[in-house]
Amino acid sequence: MANTPAMSLTPIYWGLAGLLATLYLARVGDPPGRTRTLLKTLSVAALALVALIGGGFILLVIALLLCALGDFFLSRPGEASLRAGMAAFAAGHLVYIGLLINQGGGLGYDVLRILIQIAVAGAAGGVALWLWPDLGEMRRPAAAYIAIVASMTLLAIGLPPSLWLVSVGAMLFMTSDALLAGEQFKLTARHASRRWTSPTVWTLYWLGQALITAGFLYPVK
Numbered sequence: 471m472a473n474t475p476a477m478s479l480t481p482i483y484w485g486l487a488g489l490l491a492t493l494y495l496a497r498v499g500d501p502p503g504r505t506r507t508l509l510k511t512l513s514v515a516a517l518a519l520v521a522l523i524g525g526g527f528i529l530l531v532i533a534l535l536l537c538a539l540g541d542f543f544l545s546r547p548g549e550a551s552l553r554a555g556m557a558a559f560a561a562g563h564l565v566y567i568g569l570l571i572n573q574g575g576g577l578g579y580d581v582l583r584i585l586i587q588i589a590v591a592g593a594a595g596g597v598a599l600w601l602w603p604d605l606g607e608m609r610r611p612a613a614a615y616i617a618i619v620a621s622m623t624l625l626a627i628g629l630p631p632s633l634w635l636v637s638v639g640a641m642l643f644m645t646s647d648a649l650l651a652g653e654q655f656k657l658t659a660r661h662a663s664r665r666w667t668s669p670t671v672w673t674l675y676w677l678g679q680a681l682i683t684a685g686f687l688y689p690v691k
Contacts, residue, residue: 480524480687487516491676498668507545513676514538517683524687529569536562537679552654553611560615563622566640566682573633573686575625587624590644594620597648604655612651619647626682632689639681646675 494509518534521527536558543555578584598616605612626640650671 480520483516483520483523487513487520487680490516491672491680495669495672498672499665502545502547507542510545511538511542514541514679517679521683521687526683526687527569529565529572530683530686533562533565533569534679534683536565553608556611556615560618563618566622567618567625569686570622570625570629570636574628574630576628578628583627587627590623590627590641591620593648594623594644597651601651601655608655616651619644632691633685634690635681635685635688637685639678639683639685642674642678642681644678646671646678649674 490509490513494506494513497506497509500506514534515538518531518538521530521534540555540558540562543551543558578587594616598613601612602609623640623644626637629637649667653667653671
């Protein structure tokens with residue numbers, strides 16, 4: 471693919487995305503508000519712009535935009551926003567699944583990757599069992615979401631070696647989701663652990679999205 475003037479600006483947009491993510495990290499513990507919502511949403515929307523300008527797959531762009539929409543909803547208070555955020559992220563993961571299948575994702579082709587996939591499947595089941603007593607009416611949507619996230623991660627682990635950054639990014643993404651679920655359903659709003667869980671969740675999540683984006687844009691030759 472020929473380099474275009476727009477593509478030459480890709481490093482600038484990478485820097486913008488990183489700056490927005492860092493600014494949000496500094497506000498991650500703040501109460502819900504417009505600035506916090508804007509920073510969180512734009513941090514991932516900027517990655518979608520990177521993917522678009524950088525000549526990435528259209529499915530990658532769509533998945534990132536759906537995740538940015540999920541970030542918008544999750545930055546707002548209330549169960550309705552939580553449900554909307556989960557739905558947007560589930561849709562984003564389903565788009566990722568389509569992209570991963572198209573790029574060769576599947577069962578690991580060596581022993582190490584198969585073992586990692588088994589560990590990931592076990593971890594997903596463990597998280598579901600851990601959360602189950604506290605989910606209440608959210609049990610069905612949460613179970614569906616966990617299954618979708620785990621499927622996306624398993625497919626990513628089975629990608630060809632040239633896309634190893636995508637595999638790592640997907641595992642960071644899943645780890646972030648597991649911590650976020652624990653924060654949402656196991657910790658109270660004033661629990662002391664949120665001082666480190668919230669920044670950790672955001673860091674793992676944004677880095678995961680960034681690595682997935684970079685992995686598809688710059689596959690190892």
